[in-house]
Amino acid sequence: MLRTSAASFITRRAFHVSSVRAIKEGDKLPSLEVARKSPGDTVDIHKLFSDKPKAILFGVPGAFTPGCSKTHLPGFIKLADELKKKGIDYVACVSVNDPFVMTAWGESQNNNNGEVELLADPTGALAKAMDLNFDASAALGGHRFKRFAAVVEHGKVKKLFVEPDKTGLNVSLAENVVKTL
Structure with missing residues (x-):
């Protein structure tokens, strides 16, 4: 009887599964907070890019990691x-790191004139909302951004370059993005 009741419950129960939809060209950036130089200095990523006629947002797996520090940023x-x-x-770079790490990373990269604004997504909420996250627990301790670059016009993604292997250094590099402009 218990088996039948459980089976009946399962077949009658409507499960609602919300799938995460990957951001694509033509989509607006999600309206989520990211941090600038401190946890109290936050900005809505969509609002930040909405007033920019033509901008670039790129994401990296982690500040101070070799590919991000030697090549991407x-x-x-x-x-x-x-x-x-x-x-x-x-131009802004986002990573699943805290804002203090991102600030120190920018200083270590001689980004003193603010050529690239460094944004922190400490909980990975933006990476998840864009479906550009992956499990890097073994190497970096948790979920991180896939390496990507996006040309954004007034908050809308016009061109999107996502590394097919998540972390490679190819399609999302500045040299490749500039060729498409």
Whole structure:
């Protein structure tokens, strides 16, 4: 009898599963808070990009990690002037780190003129909302952003470059993004 009741309950019970939908070209950035230089200095990512005619948001698996520190962030800092010539008026990098780590990372990368604003997604909420997160527990202690870059116009993703293997250094690099502008 118990078996029948449980089976009956399961077949009658309507399960609602909300699937996360990956952000794609044409989508608006989600309306979620990220931190700037401290936990109390937050900004809604959608609002931040809504007033920008043409901007870039790129994400990295982690501050101070080799690929992010040797190639990804330095590329956007180095090409800041070229990006401006191509009409980009704002560049931001986001990572699942705390804002203090992101600030220290920017200082260590000589981002002293603010060529790239560093944004912290400490809980990974933005990475999850964009479905650009992956489980990096073995290497980085938790879920992290896949490596990506997005050209954003007034809060809407116009071009999206996501590394197919999550962490590679290919399609999302500054050198490759600038070629498409």
